[in-house]
Amino acid sequence: MQIIRGKEKDIGGFSVRRCLPVAKLRSVGPWVFFDHMGPAMFEPGDGLDVRPHPHVNLATVTYLFEGEILHRDSLGNTQPIKPGDINLMVAGSGIVHSERERPQVREQEHRLHGLQLWHALPQEHEEIAPAFYHYPIEDIPATEVDGVPVRVLIGTAYELTSPVETFCxxxxxxxxxxxxxxLTLPETQESAVYVADGQISIQRVTVPQFALAQLSTNSCVTIHADKKSRIALIGGEPLGERFMHWNFVSSRKSRIEQAMADWKEQRFTPVPGDEKEYIPLP
Known part of the structure; x- marks a missing residue:
């Protein structure tokens, strides 16, 4: 078991930093990036403003604990993301999106807190047409396992299957x-558990808040709560070597270089209603 520690309010992933030159990724199953957003408090008139930016050959998964994000993308989708919902954006051959907040949210003091994860796509799906899927909180299956409330956000566990689209x-x-x-965790090919709040123990090893513990392959693991805790479990099928630069993830370095050139020359489709700004290529 390997424990990777993050920083409060700025949780880096188990991947390389996105601003580095094209580099190989560490992954857990198909998951290549893990970001704990906040908790952040915004004063009236202030809020989240992530300008339009591109992705290729991956899928992003946004899940909020508190607050709201307004998702817009180059396919024309506009969708507020609220706590408990799942937003799955499949970049495939290329997509652009922005993450902001609605005026009625910004006009009052508010908090924003949640997780955004990226997973790679299998090579045969890397260049599929981009797509966007939104799943409201009531569509996400939930149960109790030995008295522990569990929500299956993606995949199958504890005899429940999430409706969220998967590619592996x-x-x-x-x-x-x-x-x-x-709680005994479900077995999968590769997995890791993240402590979003509280503290747990795994085989007498302490996993503190804001730490991610990468678990042994194909092992049956039981976690124990030392404090009141909220955990996320990620895992699945490893997809082989992947590379990352900025917001681009691919099995091919050449594809990332092409995406960089396309963004620099603004050859991506813009976001309708949010065309005036964009994040330049680092």
């Missing part, structure tokens, strides 16, 4: 444990 064996779930409770 993919697992993403969350659980809420009270002090002293234990």
């Amino acid at each position: 064996d993919t697992l993403y779930l969350e659980a809420f444990l009270q002090p002293g409770q234990s």
